[in-house]
Amino acid sequence: AQTVTQSQPEMSVQEAETVTLSCTYDTSESDYYLFWYKQPPSRQMILVIRQEAYKQQNATENRFSVNFQKAAKSFSLKISDSQLGDAAMYFCAYRVIQGAQKLVFGQGTRLTINP
């Protein structure tokens, strides 16, 4: 069975600094998707960034980028120039490409931004 592990329950960063959230996963599949979702306090979960496993190039979305290491089964999220609005729970998630489209989530990392 696929598993996703986020080993950092909480992280904090100074505003305008850079922070990296860690995620590792376990799968025997070769084709899959990886995602980072953001859940702000009392607000809906939204997709931050996605990565297709067959792509070697790391995905980027504005201040958000990932470091995808397929052999190591590692998928970290880097947030540059942190802003107060980045404060949230961040979830790493995995999904196989074929078959059921369910997501497998990690435990989550609560990110605090210090002004």
Next chain:
Amino acid sequence: DVKVTQSSRYLVKRTGEKVFLECVQDMDHENMFWYRQDPGLGLRLIYFSYDVKMKEKGDIPEGYSVSREKKERFSLILESASTNQTSMYLCASNDPGRRYEQYFGPGTRLTVT
């Protein structure tokens, strides 16, 4: 914008009650999902549905059932609520033709006393 709505943000029920959590999406999505969110455990899939009247068990279906009579609506049912079902419940939907994103509702925080 895709909208996924859930019938209640907060709900308090008593042990043994039958509980209905409703989810509605307005984007004609085929797939709908119910997750349970607990601190330190992340989100875990309870049930999902890939078409009207179709359902599949997720990772933690025990104590729950679901109903999907219309494409836009997916209900989670707790037949006899127990205290260990106190949790945050999140509904999501997606279009299988769009490979990436699931759209989430705001969640229902259920407390069973």
